[in-house]
Amino acid sequence: MSPAARAGLAAAGAVAARLGLAGAAALTARDAGAPWRRTNYAGRPVTLLGGPVLAAAATATAAAGAPAGQRAAALVVGTVAGVVGGYDDLAGARPEQARDKGLAGHLAALRQGRVSAGAVKVAGIGAAAAVAAVLTRRGSGAAALADGVLTTGLVAGTANLVNLLDLRPGRAGKAAALLAGATLGGPAGGLVAGPLGATLGVLPADLRERVMLGDCGANAVGALLGLRLAALPGRGTRAGLLGVVTALTLASEKVSFTSVIESTPGLRELDRLGRRPA
Template sequence: MSTARRAALAAAGALAARAGLAATGPLAASPAGARWRRTNYARRPVTLLGGPVLAAAATGSAVLGAPAGYRAAAAVVGTVTGLVGGYDDVAGARPEQARDKGLAGHLAALREGRVSAGAVKVAGIGAAAAVAAVLTRRGNGVSSLVDGVLTTGLVAGTANLLNLLDLRPGRAAKVSVLLAAATAGGPAGGLAAGPLGAALGVLPDDLGERVMLGDCGANAVGALLGLRLAAAPGRGGRAAVLAVVTALTLASEKVSFTRVIDSTPGLRELDRLGRRPA
């Protein structure tokens, strides 16, 4: 794919995001938008409607730029992860879901005979990732099975990791921009070019604490970028990336990403770049 084509896809993603934010502005301020309103870490009011906007802009532009054989997979992972993430954003905020956080919370809910919104999200993301693996399978036999496991893990794992980073304004969007920019080259680079533009499009409002990405936006863009990683040619490289994603996810159970970032020069400054003082 030419540089001009990738630039056009990025521009399309950014324009779609900006148009979506403008269109949802009246909804965010209306009574109908109340279910999407939250108070962020600094106790400022924000709306989660930035998430559906990012999910739609990233998915549409990723499908446009996806190479043959990946368009259907991009549509599935972007749409499904966005929908189940949005469901968790809304349903997971209900008072009865307050204790259903993390793997332990979801399992406790199941023992009580309830299915938490987070469990629905996890199942939906896993199913979407598995479908993507089937739609993009390579070869036959054991090698095809290994590739399927790698694709499933990268799509689901990256979706979850981006969501884990959505704890401060602009953090998940910045990581999305950096990851998309790093993977926008090559034959499958069109998968990342549109999401790159879409993340840049929502970043000013995210940093300005007018919107949050929420599970809907972070999961969707993460899943699409995970699909881009899964499209890389080298199986060893894909396995190494999945190992890193898995290690970071496991580390998040024990270590605060925010604490690590705040104590690491370079990461701290990048994380705070453009953000309002707390």
């Protein structure tokens, strides 16, 4: 795909996101938008409808820009991650699920005989990632199995990692945009051109604290980015990336990403860039 075509896809993603946000703003003021309303970290009212907008725009444009062998996989991971993420956004807000957060919370719920909304989301994204691995399999035998494991892990792990960053306005969007921009090159780069544009289209509303990406938006765009990482050449490179994603995910159970970012020069300024004061 030519640079001009990728730029066109990015523009299409941004336009689709902006049109979706206009519709979300109209819905937010109505009763139908009530289940998506939240209060953010600063006590300001926001809507989670930015998530479905981003998920739809990113998935459609990813499928349009992906190489032929990855189009179906892009549709599967973007759609499923968005749907189960949206379910977690709505069902996970129920009072009885308030403590079912993080891997430890989901496991605790299972020990109590309950299936948390987060566990449903994890299972759904994991299944979609496995399907994507089958749809994009390379060769056969042990090598194909290893590639399948890497693809499954990168799609599911990156979906979760981007969602873990969605704790401050614009944080997950900035990370997703940077990763998409860094992987625009190569034969599979068209896969992330549209999601890059869609993310940038939603980012201003996210930074102004009008919308949040929520699980729906963050998981969907993260899954698509993971699919792009899984298309990188070199099994060692992909294994290294999966190791980084896994390490960060496990660290999040013990360490606050917000505390680390706030105490790190450079990351702190990037995180606050464009954001309203708390």
